[in-house]
Every structure is written in structure tokens, then in C-alpha cells.
Amino acid sequence: MPADAPAMRLDSPTAESPAARFAITVIAIAFLGFFLILPLYAVFAEALRNGIAAYFESFEDPDTIAAIQLTLLVAVIAVPLNIVFGLAASWAIAKFEFKGKSFLITLIDLPFSVSPVVSGMCYVLLFGANGYLGPWLVKHDIQIIFAVPGLVLATIFVTFPFVARELIPLMQEQGTSEEEAALSLGAGGWRTFWSVTLPNVRWALLYGVLLCNARAMGEFGAVSVVSGHLRGLTNTIPLQVEILYNDYNFVAAFAAASVLAGLGLVTLAIKSGLEWRYGDQISAAHRH
Amino acid sequence: MELKIRNLRKEYGAFPALNGVSLDIRSGELIALLGPSGSGKTTLLRAIAGLEVPDGGQILFGDVDALGRRVQDRNVGFVFQHYALFRHMKVFDNIAFGLRVRGRDRRPPEAHIRKRVLELLDLVQLNGLEGRYPAQLSGGQRQRVALARALAIEPKVLLLDEPFGALDAQVRKELRRWLRQIHDETGHTTVFVTHDQEEAMELADRVAVLHKGDLQQVGSPDEIYDEPANPFVYAFIGDSTALPVTIERGRAMLDGAPLVLGPVDAPEGAARVHVRPQDVRLADESESVVSGRVMTLRRSGQYRRVDIAVGERHTRVEALLPPEAEIAVGDQVGLAFRRFAIFPEEKEPPKLGLAREAKAA
Numbered sequence: 001m002p003a004d005a006p007a008m009r010l011d012s013p014t015a016e017s018p019a020a021r022f023a024i025t026v027i028a029i030a031f032l033g034f035f036l037i038l039p040l041y042a043v044f045a046e047a048l049r050n051g052i053a054a055y056f057e058s059f060e061d062p063d064t065i066a067a068i069q070l071t072l073l074v075a076v077i078a079v080p081l082n083i084v085f086g087l088a089a090s091w092a093i094a095k096f097e098f099k100g101k102s103f104l105i106t107l108i109d110l111p112f113s114v115s116p117v118v119s120g121m122c123y124v125l126l127f128g129a130n131g132y133l134g135p136w137l138v139k140h141d142i143q144i145i146f147a148v149p150g151l152v153l154a155t156i157f158v159t160f161p162f163v164a165r166e167l168i169p170l171m172q173e174q175g176t177s178e179e180e181a182a183l184s185l186g187a188g189g190w191r192t193f194w195s196v197t198l199p200n201v202r203w204a205l206l207y208g209v210l211l212c213n214a215r216a217m218g219e220f221g222a223v224s225v226v227s228g229h230l231r232g233l234t235n236t237i238p239l240q241v242e243i244l245y246n247d248y249n250f251v252a253a254f255a256a257a258s259v260l261a262g263l264g265l266v267t268l269a270i271k272s273g274l275e276w277r278y279g280d281q282i283s284a285a286h287r288h
Numbered sequence: 289m290e291l292k293i294r295n296l297r298k299e300y301g302a303f304p305a306l307n308g309v310s311l312d313i314r315s316g317e318l319i320a321l322l323g324p325s326g327s328g329k330t331t332l333l334r335a336i337a338g339l340e341v342p343d344g345g346q347i348l349f350g351d352v353d354a355l356g357r358r359v360q361d362r363n364v365g366f367v368f369q370h371y372a373l374f375r376h377m378k379v380f381d382n383i384a385f386g387l388r389v390r391g392r393d394r395r396p397p398e399a400h401i402r403k404r405v406l407e408l409l410d411l412v413q414l415n416g417l418e419g420r421y422p423a424q425l426s427g428g429q430r431q432r433v434a435l436a437r438a439l440a441i442e443p444k445v446l447l448l449d450e451p452f453g454a455l456d457a458q459v460r461k462e463l464r465r466w467l468r469q470i471h472d473e474t475g476h477t478t479v480f481v482t483h484d485q486e487e488a489m490e491l492a493d494r495v496a497v498l499h500k501g502d503l504q505q506v507g508s509p510d511e512i513y514d515e516p517a518n519p520f521v522y523a524f525i526g527d528s529t530a531l532p533v534t535i536e537r538g539r540a541m542l543d544g545a546p547l548v549l550g551p552v553d554a555p556e557g558a559a560r561v562h563v564r565p566q567d568v569r570l571a572d573e574s575e576s577v578v579s580g581r582v583m584t585l586r587r588s589g590q591y592r593r594v595d596i597a598v599g600e601r602h603t604r605v606e607a608l609l610p611p612e613a614e615i616a617v618g619d620q621v622g623l624a625f626r627r628f629a630i631f632p633e634e635k636e637p638p639k640l641g642l643a644r645e646a647k648a649a
Binding site for chain 1: 337338339359360361362363364365366368370372373374375376377385386389390434437438440441
């Protein structure tokens with residue numbers, strides 16, 4: 001080292017002093033711990049307060065079982081529909097030029113900006129017994145509000161930006177030249193979609209589906225309005241949690257909540273696992 | 289395959305990309321579409337491929353009207369500037385794609401496909417890389433894969449859109465030589481788009497110069513360079529300077545004084561004398577066209593690049609002189625032109641600046 005070198009050297013020009021690094025790290029960890037890890041711990045701790053037996057006993061309640069089944073049913077219907085919608089919308093937006101495109105993008109974001117309760121109210125206003133379409137629905141014996149179709153509709157509305165939002169930026173960045181190459185090589189439109197467009201976005205699609213699914217199962221506000229809280233019939237897990245909690249049945253409430261929390265953790269684990277396993281391909285889809 | 293393009297027109301909104309372009313492309317030739325950005329060269333190429341639908345005109349593949357056919361049915365090999373390789377497929381699957389998507393009746397068995405892909409990898413000198421993903425290849429390698437993929441379908445015509453534009457200079461030169469070699473081996477009719485005149489001149493049998501949607505000149509590199517058809521081609525291809533003159537009774541007048549060019553056959557009125565730097569030489573009083581004062585001297589490779597101010601308005605003339613020429617800044621020198629051209633002044637002066645800019649881009 002030359003004699004006139006400064007006494008203290010930083011590792012790199014962008015590095016901060018040790019004290020600053022320490023302070024920033026502590027703030028970040030404290031924040032995470034207080035807002036994420038502590039509540040998560042609380043959910044499981046409360047659920048297991050009376051022992052593991054009591055925890056599993058709470059899943060023998062038929063209403064809770066029904067709530068879990070209903071949540072799965074709603075997700076199984078809503079998520080695939082949003083995959084189709086998200087793919088179609090992002091494909092149209094990213095690969096074609098048309099009038100009203102920015103308006104469509106704004107529309108897709110609408111569920112993010114509107115309170116879920118408001119969207120639930122809209123469905124009641126439309127399909128409820130006293131709603132615009134109510135008399136017609138009653139006449140034909142179709143029940144939407146306070147029934148499964150209402151729950152599905154509300155869930156679709158709340159979760160439909162997730163897939164499209166993941167796909168649009170990636171598809172826009174990738175452009176259309178690979179599709180053009182496939183066409184020039186003789187592939188038809190359908191073939192091009194399945195063997196070029198879709199594989200290029202598969203990781204983003206999967207990520208969007210995971211987020212969409214987590215939200216579909218965890219949605220409270222919109223579902224709460226259209227559900228009517230009929231025990232064993234129209235209660236999804238989040239609604240069941242609220243009812244049990246209001247009944248002062250804390251162990252059962254937190255046990256049900258732990259299912260949702262566990263679902264969130266599984267989602268994260270799958271996502272991280274995919275990134276670890278297919279990291280090179282995921283980044284290749286972005287870079288190239 | 290012989291290509292005939294007849295009066296092809298395409299507009300983007302009010303902006304004309306192609307203004308009725310007609311061009312015959314001979315079977316087996318390697319032709320360059322050369323022009324600055326916005327000249328319509330890429331639009332023309334994409335229209336031939338079927339990736340762009342023209343507003344009017346005709347494209348004939350042999351005697352077949354190609355405009356009635358979709359891009360899938362034209363059987364063209366298209367190579368994109370940024371390769372457009374299928375990023376999730378290995379090199380092998382990229383090259384095999386065009387064969388695998390064929391209908392059941394025309395699809396070769398997988399063993400044939402494999403043989404063909406390996407042959408093509410050999411042709412583009414990428415043996416052993418069939419298991420890589422595009423992201424694991426260098427730019428030059430990717431473009432070779434793209435070419436192999438386009439050749440796999442045995443195209444009637446090979447179309448390349450600025451194929452070397454995204455590569456660095458060294459790789460570009462190497463690939464240029466290599467593309468010429470492949471063309472000579474396979475004999476495909478090949479059309480490539482470039483804004484790099486050096487590339488066009490070195491690589492192509494013929495060069496078609498486009499500007500603002502109009503075809504300016506088509507010819508061999510020698511014809512384009514030595515006999516430019518108009519001021520734009522003169523300014524765009526190679527270096528040149530233009531002296532603004534007035535033609536009076538068959539004589540070219542620079543700022544009121546005659547240039548000793550002999551009789552000229554340009555129409556009376558404003559005109560420009562175009563001359564290339566290497567065609568300017570020092571001359572005695574007795575044989576000089578014009579005289580001027582040396583403004584700057586620079587060494588440029590094996591030459592000295594000299595700016596000389598001539599006429600009352602000190603118009604700049606550029607000359608490439610041998611380094612042993614004995615001149616210094618401030619000298620008064622006589623100049624003679626080995627070769628020059630006179631074109632009448634156009635309403636819009638030749639876009640020297642624009643052409644230079646495009647060359648640098």
C-alpha cells in the first residue's frame with residue numbers, strides 16, 4: 001500500500017460505514033419482526049394455546065370443514081378464469097396496437113384501487129333480490145347473492161389484476177419478434193402461442209397464479225358483503241375466522257387463521273423453490 | 289427464386305414509408321437494401337416476408353403473387369436484427385422448429401430433422417453447441433443460430449434485417465465474410481437490409497439505395513460508388529463535398545468566378561459540383577479548377593485530410609492528399625478534380641448532414 005493512502009478505506013465506492021450498515025440492518029429486521037414475524041407467531045401460538053389436540057379438534061367442526069371446502073371451491077373456479085382472462089388481456093395489450101389500450105390497462109387496475117367492500121356492494125346492487133337484475137333472477141330461480149356464484153364473482157373481481165399485472169410488463173419487454181420468427185418459419189397462430197408466447201411467460205404466469213390464488217382464498221371484504229354469513233353454507237375461511245372470533249372461540253378462530261397463514265407460507269415456499277430450481281431460466285426469460 | 293416488386297406503397301398514418309418502389313431481384317443474387325433510418329428499407333424487407341401488409345403494389349415470387357399468401361405460406365427465411373431466438377428452447381430445438389411445425393404430411397421424421405439440424409450447425413460452424421440455451425451464446429453465435437434456423441426450412445428467399453447491427457465491429461467483419469461464403473455455398477436469393485454502406489458495398493452483388501421511401505439507385509457497388517445517380521447517393525455513399533455554383537451559358541460559376549471545368553451540360557441556374565476527397569489533387573495555376581487557402585491539416589490513416597476554403601464565401605473542399613505533399617496551413621493552393629459530378633440544385637439541398645449521421649449510427 002502506498003505511504004500516502006488514506007488510513008481508512010471503504011470496500012467499494014458505494015459501501016457505507018459499518019455504523020450506518022448496522023443501523024440500517026437493525027431497522028429493517030426490527031420492522032420485519034414487528035410487522036410480519038410477530039403476528040405470524042401470534043397466529044400459531046394462539047391456535048396451539050390449548051395444545052395440539054385442541055388445535056385439531058377445531059377442524060372437526062362441520063362449519064369449519066364446510067368453510068375450507070367452500071374456499072377451495074371458489075379458488076378452483078376463480079383462479080382458472082383469471083388465468084384465461086389475464087393471458088388474453090396481457091396478450092392483447094402487449095402484442096397489438098389498438099385504440100383504448102391505456103383505458104383497458106386502467107380498467108385492469110380498477111380492483112386494486114376500489115375498496116373490495118364497494119365491489120361487493122356493486123354485486124348486491126346488481127344481483128340482489130332488490131337489485132337491477134333481481135326480479136329476473138328470482139323469476140328464473142337463480143340465486144347469486146348469498147350463494148356460491150356471488151362468492152365466485154366477487155373473488156374474480158378482486159383478483160383479476162394479479163395474472164395480467166405480472167404478464168403485461170414481461171410481454172411488452174419481450175416484444176413480438178419471436179412470434180414473427182415463428183410465423184415466418186411456418187407455425188400457425190395457435191402453435192405460435194403454445195410453443196413461443198406461453199413458454200416465454202410461464203414463470204411470470206405461475207407467479208401471478210400463486211398470488212392470485214393466495215388472494216382468492218384470503219379475500220374478506222368483497223366476499224363478506226355478498227356472502228350473507230350463512231354458517232356451513234356461504235362462509236369461506238376468512239369469514240369463518242371472524243365468526244369464531246366473535247363467538248370468543250379463540251382457539252378455533254386462530255386454528256382456521258393458521259390454515260390461511262400456512263397457505264401464504266406454502267405460496268412463498270413454492271415461489272422461492274421455483275426461483276432456486278429454475279433461476280437461470282427465469283432470468284433468461286427476462287434477459288436474453 | 290426471382291423476386292419482382294412493383295410499385296409497392298405503404299404508409300404509416302400520414303408518413304409514407306414506401307412511395308411506389310419497383311425492384312427486380314435476380315435469382316441467386318445477394319442484394320443489399322441500403323439507406324438511412326426511415327428510408328423504408330426495413331418496411332420493404334418485411335413486406336417481402338409478409339410481416340407487413342403494403343397498401344398497394346405487387347410482390348411476385350417468380351410468377352406467383354405473394355401478397356395473396358400469408359407469411360407462413362411464403363416460405364421465406366427471416367433473420368432479425370436482435371436474433372429473435374426462442375429463448376426457452378435449446379439451440380437444437382430452435383433450428384428444428386421450422387421443420388417440426390410442418391403439417392403431418394410434410395413433416396420429416398425426427399431422425400431426418402436431427403440429421404438436418406446437425407448439418408446446419410456444421411454449416412454455421414457451431415458444432416457441439418446444440419444443447420445450449422440462446423442466453424448462453426455470444427451475439428455472433430446467436431446470429432449464426434438464427435441463420436441456421438432460417439435456412440432449415442429451405443427458404444425460397446433469405447431475408448436479413450440488419451443482421452450484424454447489434455454486433456461489435458470485429459465480429460461484424462468476420463460474419464460478413466462468412467455470410468458471403470454461406471451464400472456462395474447455398475445459392476439462396478438473399479436480401480439484406482443495412483444502414484452501413486461499407487457492409488453493403490463489401491457484401492452485396494448489387495446495392496439498392498433507398499431514401500424517404502423512394503428507390504434512389506440500384507446497381508453494382510462500383511456503379512453506386514463511381515456513378516451516383518443523384519445528389520443524395522453522392523452524399524450518402526462515401527465522402528464528398530459539394531460546391532454551390534451557378535450555371536451560366538454552360539459554365540459553372542463559383543461566387544461569380546468561373547470554375548475551370550470545361551463546358552458542363554447541367555441546366556442553367558443553381559447547381560452543385562460534387563467531388564470526393566480522393567479525387568481532389570494539388571495542381572499548378574495552369575491546370576487548376578479553382579484555388580483556395582488551406583484551413584486545416586489532419587493525418588487520417590495513410591493520408592492527410594486537408595480542408596481548403598475556396599471562393600469568396602470560403603466554401604470548404606475536402607482533399608485526401610499523400611503525406612509527402614508539401615503544404616502547410618495558410619498556403620494558397622490550386623486544386624484539380626480527377627472526377628466530379630454536377631447536379632442541379634434541388635429544392636431541398638442534399639442531406640449531407642443527415643447522411644453522415646446515418647452512416648455513423
